[in-house]
Amino acid sequence: MEELVQFELTKEFVDRFQQALDERDQAFITESLQGVKAADISALLYEFNSEESKYVLDLLPVEIQAEIIIDLDTDTRVKFLKIYQSAELTRIVNTLHSDDVADILNEQPVKTREEVLSGLDAELRTQVTELLRYEENVAGGLMAKELIKVRDHWTVVQCIDEVRKQAENVDKFYAVYVVDDNDFLVGRVSLKDLVLSDARKVVSDLCEKDIVTVETYFSDLEVADIMRKYDLESVPVINVRGQLVGRITIDDVVDVITEQAEEDRQLMTGISVDIEEDDSVWRNTRARLPWLLIGIVGGLMNAKFMGLFEAELARITAIAFFTPLIQATGGNVGIQSSSVIVQSLANPGFVYDGLWQRLVKVFLVAILNGLFLSTLVYGANVLLFSEYRLSMVVSIALISVVIFASFIGTITPLILNRFGFNPALASGPFITTTNDLLGLTIYFLTVHLLL
């Protein structure tokens, strides 16, 4: 415990480190990074440019360099690795696991990919080549080839012997997989059970056979759901024939879950590409424009539409006062409705059965909310503006908007999901803008008919 280095990234330290970099002060850099964990060093590298970062990395052992590179986020890594020669990169990734190597190579241009691949150790090359065949967002692209397997007819003592040999290449292992002579998965045995059992027993009598597996083509979200549901720390991946081809560990799935939450948030807030606060002003500006433009186009359509009712507006100016109220409520109701649906779609047990019951329920909730809000608004309007007829019209429009917006908010994520899009899109710009226009249309039609 006394050796535990608590590393904190203070402004003072970053400044001192920058100075050491400027002066090429190797002694300071090596000493201050002594015993610091790779994840902490990669946090530090976000502060410096690619050349400086590479200067730091070159002073460290190659295994640490590899860990740091794996810890970087994708964008930063792609940019950073541009200054590496293929030969340098090969030396570094040779120390990594097959799934990490495949991730890095997937991000590289074809030429670099081929050069690095041809320089890898034979076994790793075979494994990585196989992994590169899979899309990144399916189980095959998520799995690692490194795993520990034993044959079903071996004895416990043979197995422990084999585990000793294989364990060299696997640093985190959770389970020993049992396969038959053709690599078909038979089951799993924990190291604990191997250690605690009679050495002469045959492993197929010992292993758990009723285990959860995923197939190579399962999507990463399916894998995450399955591992979360059954509380698994690792899951074996089998091909369509049932042969064991890899394993996925929980830490990869934690990344999938985090990225999904991030993606949902970005869809909901309308920032179009992966953007971080410390990106450049220009990149930040460009990332925001698309949603803003959709809003602007919607706003101009709103303006043009209201222009059609210029006569009514000129006659009773107060009509205009209530457009923000109608639009804000329509928008809020729409977002709430789609958010509830997005959430139930995220549950593994979700079924499309009972669409009609669902819509009836949405309708009932909308009527209750609508009635309550309309009554309140009617009372408030009479008090604030003493315009009985206009107040009535506003309240009628409001209840209609609540009902329509609930319907659109409910149906849109369901449709998006059916056609394979992320349903969280429904809380994003298109729907918000559509709801704005819808609210205005309903309001002015009501005004036109009743006032």
Place this chain on the structure above:
Amino acid sequence: MEELVQFELTKEFVDRFQQALDERDQAFITESLQGVKAADISALLYEFNSEESKYVLDLLPVEIQAEIIIDLDTDTRVKFLKIYQSAELTRIVNTLHSDDVADILNEQPVKTREEVLSGLDAELRTQVTELLRYEENVAGGLMAKELIKVRDHWTVVQCIDEVRKQAENVDKFYAVYVVDDNDFLVGRVSLKDLVLSDARKVVSDLCEKDIVTVETYFSDLEVADIMRKYDLESVPVINVRGQLVGRITIDDVVDVITEQAEEDRQLMTGISVDIEEDDSVWRNTRARLPWLLIGIVGGLMNAKFMGLFEAELARITAIAFFTPLIQATGGNVGIQSSSVIVQSLANPGFVYDGLWQRLVKVFLVAILNGLFLSTLVYGANVLLFSEYRLSMVVSIALISVVIFASFIGTITPLILNRFGFNPALASGPFITTTNDLLGLTIYFLTVHLLL
């Protein structure tokens, strides 16, 4: 593998199961749940009422009952366990780990909690009593007491012997912790290293000492960040003196991450309590009302505010056409800005340093976006309405709104975070409503001054 039961929750099966429940057909129920995993059975139970669910559970082995109950979400579990006697509950939770027992007891009324606690096995009772002292959202409340520890002066063979004994009570174990005679944490050794090492070695020479730990008072989000950052599958929990008191495993942290993402979404979409689609109409209605009410109050204030400019509106009706455009853009800019900040606050390396640089950058991005949008809107307005003067006023108001909304969207989550609130609140109802009012104020002031 042939024994793997693939369980799917079809409407047919649920209907058949309901029939079996109505007829109290024990044979069908027991047979159809044979070999089905607890997580799948708990999904099934969401379809039936508490009495029916309990009838099913009572037919299953007590360990499976316990697993199913732990798999339920909190709301459902609290409701479901109301029909249990304390004695029944005691028998079930006695088979669980200390952290799960503590979670369940935390949800129970004091009387039940005390009754169950007093009925637990002595060792489990001591462990659970200690865990109940901690808040649920700190490391102490997240940890389990079950772990495997050895003394630092023991030999490898002594350790393996002890692991054999202790492993009985721990079903997933990742690491063996090494402590001194006063329970101070010395380090960690993997089972792999124990198995692969010379049996006569002393464990303190073998164990990894530079390990990451968390203290009992760390918040659950801090624990999640640390485990994610260092890719840990389990982390030891120490008290302020440095003594080992428990361990947290990655599956608990997956739950924390998932719940946090869910909470953020709910704050952003303004649904006030934990609500699911299959809750009752009335519960759904109530959960949505608070945000809608904030929107309504904002809308009424908007209306009253626009009333102040009735004279201008009566003179030039077209002023009203552009309020939706101004408000939508202000809202979008505000949400984008706060979302970028919320995201960087979620990064463990976030520092408050450089607030001024940050604001200058936000200001630059806002000016660029604002200039681009204003120019576009000016062009469009001249084409659509041929009103040069009004178009100019709209564009000036638009650029001001973009700048102000960026500022508010940036500063609000920072302030919320400083005072210990969830910064995602900034994307929620209050800010949206404030931005609406702000947009309108800026627009009408500009109109008043320039038109």
